[in-house]
Amino acid sequence: GATIGILGGGQLGRMLSVAAARLGLRTHIYEPGANPPAADVAHAVTTADYTDTDALRAFAQSVDLVTYEFENIPTAALDTVEAIVPIHPNRRALGTSQDRLTEKTFLQELGLTVAPFADVTDAAALEAAIAQIGTPAILKTRRFGYDGKGQARLTSPDDAASALDSLAGAPAVLEGFVSFTAEISVIAARNPQGDIACYDPGENVHRDGILHTTTVPANIPARLRTDAVLLAARILNALDYVGVMGVELFVTPQGLIVNEIAPRVHNSGHWTQNGCTVDQFEQHIRAIAGWPLGDGSRHTDITMENLIGDDMDRVPDLAKDPKCALHLYGKADTKPGRKMGHVNRVTG
Ligand code: ATP
Numbered sequence: 001g002a003t004i005g006i007l008g009g010g011q012l013g014r015m016l017s018v019a020a021a022r023l024g025l026r027t028h029i030y031e032p033g034a035n036p037p038a039a040d041v042a043h044a045v046t047t048a049d050y051t052d053t054d055a056l057r058a059f060a061q062s063v064d065l066v067t068y069e070f071e072n073i074p075t076a077a078l079d080t081v082e083a084i085v086p087i088h089p090n091r092r093a094l095g096t097s098q099d100r101l102t103e104k105t106f107l108q109e110l111g112l113t114v115a116p117f118a119d120v121t122d123a124a125a126l127e128a129a130i131a132q133i134g135t136p137a138i139l140k141t142r143r144f145g146y147d148g149k150g151q152a153r154l155t156s157p158d159d160a161a162s163a164l165d166s167l168a169g170a171p172a173v174l175e176g177f178v179s180f181t182a183e184i185s186v187i188a189a190r191n192p193q194g195d196i197a198c199y200d201p202g203e204n205v206h207r208d209g210i211l212h213t214t215t216v217p218a219n220i221p222a223r224l225r226t227d228a229v230l231l232a233a234r235i236l237n238a239l240d241y242v243g244v245m246g247v248e249l250f251v252t253p254q255g256l257i258v259n260e261i262a263p264r265v266h267n268s269g270h271w272t273q274n275g276c277t278v279d280q281f282e283q284h285i286r287a288i289a290g291w292p293l294g295d296g297s298r299h300t301d302i303t304m305e306n307l308i309g310d311d312m313d314r315v316p317d318l319a320k321d322p323k324c325a326l327h328l329y330g331k332a333d334t335k336p337g338r339k340m341g342h343v344n345r346v347t348g
């Protein structure tokens, strides 16, 4: 069978490796950090930095194709790998989603609705952006933000200076605050043949900027469920996308607003492990390996809950609950805010 290279050895790389193994495929993980969660289950692991060109070349030569489990891979590393093997999802999809300004511009040009936004390079640009967008608003770094990091909320124009300071001069975008009634996400997949399969949209609740729960079905009208799936398909087609993508949406009385896209398997798709015949991890492997896609239909109602930091103390009780499927990442040290595992509670 083929060997799939995965850039990044976190929990997503771990669950992708398990899915690949179930299909008789091997994975080779590339991860700078020691003891990555994916190392336990992958066939091979390279521990080296993204600046180590020799290690990247050797990694690329040992695999048939490369995918990734996070967005912030240095461009030079991708160039080195891509000179040797194909990367899925493609560089355009990755580049577009790495930068919030590029991402929002792309989505807007596709005809989709995004929150009002403006480029913020300095204090004067922020002042102009506030004049244009108003407050409340959120200032977000263009790159490297996740779990709500690299963001500052402005309740009034007086917050401008402190918001800018908190981002330490990083290029940013100002976004108008969306008063949404719910947050949902679509996990969508596309293969090289152009087939698309979407999972049922899940409803997401965040706590302290981090995903807390995803519930399926989302409590939204059927009309919006269709809108969500169709707009996700439009994004994948526009990018000639191959693999699984997470599309985060705000539900408002005026319809759906796209928050952001993630060119990879997504935390809000973990429910598929116990709700679908083919879960998002297998779906991603199928897509990038050119296999037929699973259809994405859901056989039960589920709530996924992230187990973060001390939530691990609840594992013995959760393990006694016959409605709960535990997925633990094997991380040695518990830290506040660190994703240690998740639990899928079947409610249907
Ligand atoms: P992720 O971990 O999902 O990649 P992130 O750090 O990229 O998160 P966002 O998804 O942009 O951050 O924002 C995190 C959360 O903050 C959103 O899910 C939403 O709850 C809230 N939020 C972000 N932007 C807005 C907005 N313009 N209006 C209202 N709420 C927002």
Ligand code: MG
Pocket (backbone or CB within 6 Å): 145, 146, 147, 260
């Ligand atoms: Mg994000």
Ligand code: MG
Pocket (backbone or CB within 6 Å): 248, 259, 260
């Ligand atoms: Mg997000």
